[in-house]
Amino acid sequence: EAGVAQSPRYKIIEKRQSVAFWCNPISGHATLYWYQQILGQGPKLLIQFQNNGVVDDSQLPKDRFSAERLKGVDSTLKIQPAKLEDSAVYLCASSLDWAEKYGYTFGSGTRLTVV
Amino acid sequence: GQQVMQIPQYQHVQEGEDFTTYCNSSTTLSNIQWYKQRPGGHPVFLIQLVKSGEVKKQKRLTFQFGEAKKNSSLHITATQTTDVGTYFCASEPDNYGQNFVFGPGTRLSVLP
Numbered sequence: 001e002a003g004v005a006q007s008p009r010y011k012i013i014e015k016r017q018s019v020a021f022w023c024n025p026i027s028g029h030a031t032l033y034w035y036q037q038i039l040g041q042g043p044k045l046l047i048q049f050q051n052n053g054v055v056d057d058s059q060l061p062k063d064r065f066s067a068e069r070l071k072g073v074d075s076t077l078k079i080q081p082a083k084l085e086d087s088a089v090y091l092c093a094s095s096l097d098w099a100e101k102y103g104y105t106f107g108s109g110t111r112l113t114v115v
Numbered sequence: 116g117q118q119v120m121q122i123p124q125y126q127h128v129q130e131g132e133d134f135t136t137y138c139n140s141s142t143t144l145s146n147i148q149w150y151k152q153r154p155g156g157h158p159v160f161l162i163q164l165v166k167s168g169e170v171k172k173q174k175r176l177t178f179q180f181g182e183a184k185k186n187s188s189l190h191i192t193a194t195q196t197t198d199v200g201t202y203f204c205a206s207e208p209d210n211y212g213q214n215f216v217f218g219p220g221t222r223l224s225v226l227p
Contacts, residue, residue: 033214042203042218043158045214104215106157
């Protein structure tokens with residue numbers, strides 16, 4: 001089966017610019033997650049979707065981050081405007097039902113550098 | 116909020132030596148998962164533990180869930196260079212519906 005697809009693989013932007021990341025989960029996975037992984041740290045959940053509805057966005061900095069999952073399939077995460085501290089790898093993951101049963105399947109991530 | 120600690124932060128071993136990483140929580144956990152992330156890669160799901168005192172094995176890897184469901188360990192027997200990476204535990208607090216929280220990880224280096 002195809003894995004979780006993410007693009008772009010790398011992105012370099014200047015602070016205050018905007019950026020968008022795209023994710024296509026594994027077919028049939030209803031749950032989609034966006035994680036932020038700062039160098040040397042574990043992944044931190046930003047937002048969770050169940051189909052096209054938001055389940056948990058409590059750690060999403062909503063003043064600058066937004067995410068959507070139209071039609072319950074692929075998803076985009078946007079940052080506007082970017083700050084230096086947003087430099088990180090943004091990982092998309094999907095799972096069958098709740099991840100507690102089957103674990104998360106992660107994409108390769110987008111490495112964002114804000115200069 | 117829930118916090119999960121992992122020790123050690125780093126571990127350097129000679130190829131063939133054993134390795135153990137520990138995951139500790141101050142609160143009771145519903146279950147725990149382990150992931151491996153190779154350098155430059157993404158986390159890959161290894162296993163899930165659910166029951167108190169549960170032990171699972173995958174070839175040279177042995178996973179344990181503590182009796183009190185507040186800690187877990189991952190033990191690798193006779194490490195190989197392919198074991199290099201960061202090992203994360205991800206735990207779900209004992210309140211149904213909350214998402215998994217990832218620990219800070221243990222970075223393993225294996226010297227040939």
